[in-house]
Amino acid sequence: MTDETCQWQGWRQATERALYGPGGFYLRPEGPAGHFRTSVHASPLFAAAVARLLREVAEELGTAEADLVDVGAGRGELLAGVLAATEGSGLTVRAYAVERAARPAGLDDRVVWTDRPPRGARGLLFANEWLDNVPVDVAEADAEGTVRYVEVRADGAERLGAPVSGPDAEWLARWWPLREPGARAEIGRPRDEAWAAAVTSLAAGRAVAVDYAHVRDSRPPFGSLTGFRAGREVPPVPDGSCDLTAHVALDACADPGPTGGPVGEGHAGAPGAAGPVLPAAELLTQREALRRLGVSGERPPLALASTDPTGYVRALAAAGEAAELTARGGLGDFLWLTQRVPPTTDR
Ligand SMILES: C[S@@+](CC[C@H](N)C(=O)[O-])C[C@H]1O[C@@H](n2cnc3c(N)ncnc32)[C@H](O)[C@@H]1O
Structure with missing residues (x-):
């Protein structure tokens, strides 16, 4: 075994390295579409629905020019689809792809490629299957009921580490209490912070996060961390060979509250300075959200x-x-978290 393979790390650190470190899974040329289908790849109807949503937001803002910020943009497929769908509609779209991977060759010149959301955007910030790839730590209750961080090696072996404390413990107590020995949870705090940073980058409009998700009454008792490679679900091994993903506690993202942590300037997901106060949220299934946008x-x-x-x-x-896109037991069960940012919001 190499030194790196022998090293024990928390899942957050191990995932960060495996997905976004040198040679990381998401930095490879084939991009996410090489390994799984999101709604964006499933049908152009999805981009058409996002285009409709963008038009709605532009109307609300009383403008014929709107920003579309796609966070976790993959290879820019959604933006390309929305630009095509709004062609000749009278709406001018300023498109931003927020991505950790490099800009792909051949992408429409109108798309601005950036590693952080532009500040002060007016329009729609949309994040499809982004938050499930924001690395998180995993916690497990040991035989005595003490909740500990799960540590992992690059070959996927796990052991229990130090007791969870501080803001992580507060987050678990508020959003995902672990009561039984063996119960596991993903500590969603970094996602709350990432989402709050994205929402607060908007000057006006709507922020929408779409993901595999759960809410307090439906948390999976043993968590949902898993891997994907070449279209198949595989054991989560943080060696860069597969996607590492866990469903998102979207109710917590909507309301980071006192333990949500600091939010401010920086990379999408990077902590900053001020505490987040997010506008009121709406949570819908994708089935319902797309039905409202005319997809049936x-x-x-x-x-x-x-x-x-x-x-x-x-x-x-x-x-x-x-x-x-709307199937029960499939993409239709995804949740859409929407937060409306009124133009008057002080930021
Ligand atoms: C599952 S893919 C989704 C791609 C696309 N949104 C789609 O629906 O097909 C997640 C993407 O989020 C990107 N990503 C993860 N964390 C990010 C961050 N903090 N800032 C920008 N992009 C990020 C990854 O590089 C990856 O391309």
């Missing part, structure tokens, strides 16, 4: 097949894609 899996009327066979086939294909 309803099949076209059969009569269309005889009057407009080509239109019928097209509508049928769209209904199939919409059904995938």
Whole structure:
């Protein structure tokens, strides 16, 4: 075993290295689409729905020019789709891809590629499957019920470390108490901070985070940390060979409160100076959020097949894609966290 393989680290540090360190999983040329399908890849209907949402936000702001900030933008696929969907609509979109990976070749020149959200954006900040990739520590209650950090080696072996204390312990007590020996949780505090930093970068508009998520009444008793490689779920091993992801406690992100930690300037997710006070939040399933934006899996009327066979086939294909985006037990169960930032908010 190499020195690195032998080293024990908390999951947050190990994940940071495996995903974003030298040769890290997310910095590779194939990008996320090389390993799994998000809603963005599943259908252009998703980008069209985001374009509709952006138009709504622009109307609310009374402007024909709006910012679209895509946090955790992958290879810019969503922005490319929204730019295409808004072409000729009269809305000017200023598109920002916030990403830790490098700008891909061939991306639309109109997309600004950056490693942090622009300050003072007016429009829509959208983060699809970003927060589940913000590294977090894992905690487990030992045989006596003491809650300890889980430490991991680069080969995936685990052991229990020091007792969880300080803000992490406060976060667990508030959002994810561990009562039984063996119970595990992902400590979502860094995600709360990352989300609050993203929301507070907006001068006006809406911030939307879409992710695999749970709320206080539905936490998984043993956590949800897992790996993905080449389209398959695999054991989470922090060696850079696979994605490392855990569902997001989105109710905590919505309301970081006293233990949410400092938020301010910096990389998306980097702690800063001031305490966050986030605007009121709404949590919806993707099924409901997309339905509101006009995406439904309803099949076209059969009569269309005889009057407009080509239109019928097209509508049928769209209904199939919409059904995938809104499916129970699949993408439709994702949660959309929306926070509206009124123009008058002092920041
Ligand atoms: C699961 S992928 C989602 C990509 C895209 N949003 C989609 O839905 O297809 C998560 C992306 O978030 C990026 N990411 C993670 N943490 C980030 C951060 N702090 N700032 C910017 N990008 C980040 C990763 O590099 C990765 O490309």
